[in-house]
Amino acid sequence: MKKIPCKCFAPASVANVAVGYDVLGFALEELGDEIIIREGKEKGLKIKTIRNRGKLSYDPLKNVAGFAALKMMEHLDIVDMPIEIDLNKNMPIGTGMGSSAASAVAGAFAVNAFLDWPCKMHEVLKCATMGEQLADGSWHADNVAPSLYGGFVLIRDNETLDVIGLPTIEGLRAVVIYPHVKVLTKDSRNILSNKVDLQSHIKQSGNLAAFVAAMYKSDIELLGRALEDIIIEPQRAALIPHFYQMKEAALSAGALGFSISGAGPSMFALCANSVIADNIEDAAKKLYKEEGKEVTVYNSKINLEGAKKY
Ligand code: HSE
Numbered sequence: 668m669k670k671i672p673c674k675c676f677a678p679a680s681v682a683n684v685a686v687g688y689d690v691l692g693f694a695l696e697e698l699g700d701e702i703i704i705r706e707g708k709e710k711g712l713k714i715k716t717i718r719n720r721g722k723l724s725y726d727p728l729k730n731v732a733g734f735a736a737l738k739m740m741e742h743l744d745i746v747d748m749p750i751e752i753d754l755n756k757n758m759p760i761g762t763g764m765g766s767s768a769a770s771a772v773a774g775a776f777a778v779n780a781f782l783d784w785p786c787k788m789h790e791v792l793k794c795a796t797m798g799e800q801l802a803d804g805s806w807h808a809d810n811v812a813p814s815l816y817g818g819f820v821l822i823r824d825n826e827t828l829d830v831i832g833l834p835t836i837e838g839l840r841a842v843v844i845y846p847h848v849k850v851l852t853k854d855s856r857n858i859l860s861n862k863v864d865l866q867s868h869i870k871q872s873g874n875l876a877a878f879v880a881a882m883y884k885s886d887i888e889l890l891g892r893a894l895e896d897i898i899i900e901p902q903r904a905a906l907i908p909h910f911y912q913m914k915e916a917a918l919s920a921g922a923l924g925f926s927i928s929g930a931g932p933s934m935f936a937l938c939a940n941s942v943i944a945d946n947i948e949d950a951a952k953k954l955y956k957e958e959g960k961e962v963t964v965y966n967s968k969i970n971l972e973g974a975k976k977y
């Protein structure tokens with residue numbers, strides 16, 4: 668088997684996108700995790716260094732990137748092959764921007780790149796989703812799929828990982844606002860009711876279908892009308908400081924839509940252009956400064972590339 672030492676990157680992402688809880692996500696530019704992969708000296712997979720380690724484990728069975736890489740190795744039946752990885756954890760954990768998914772995708776993707784692409788991307792996706800599952804205990808690909816493929820991705824079925832890449836309206840930008848509070852995905856999932864009433868289901872499925880139609884028709888006004896979450900957002904908003912104030916500020920500044928990014932605490936606004944995105948960024952910084960709270964704002968194009976090898 669050919670071995671190519673390399674550096675791989677997997678981007679941050681926004682899951683749910685207001686109307687597609689667990690079934691919709693898109694990738695962000697610049698922010699993301701890196702894996703450097705090379706031949707090792709000992710049998711099996713070793714994590715050699717973790718930059719910005721925090722509480723992350725060096726044990727591949729307890730580390731999302733390592734676990735996803737290990738799953739790829741198992742899939743290829745090469746668990747004893749000496750492989751070393753360095754993880755550059757470039758984004759904070761527990762933000763709702765797909766941090767664990769970026770690590771998982773980087774891990775699985777790097778093994779495939781190192782061995783000169785023996786696997787199809789769908790196999791990489793499966794191993795990355797296993798890594799993501801290690802992080803929050805549940806099986807959903809709405810962060811890993813966009814991080815791997817780039818752009819907007821719809822998950823028709825999480826179980827079989829039937830994923831569909833959607834077109835993106837040109838010029839679209841995302842502003843992601845991260846208030847510095849910790850929200851664990853597990854907790855944020857546990858507070859959700861298991862029941863959805865029929866009228867809410869009708870409204871939300873109309874919006875999800877309209878979202879997809881808007882992307883295909885490149886219809887920015889329809890996209891704006893579709894971006895309304897009446898099921899998940901009301902249940903999670905209380906976890907996020909000043910959520911509704913921020914939403915009002917973003918919509919007043921011209922956002923097409925505004926909601927929670929993944930499980931939170933980050934929020935996102937989708938915008939038709941960079942002028943509106945810049946205004947929302949300013950509004951977010953102003954609001955949280957006035958409230959005496961720390962915030963980080965990412966103002967990004969939609970990342971159409973997904974994971975990549977340098
Ligand atoms: N769809 C997931 C959620 C994304 O909202 O819980 C976070 O992993």
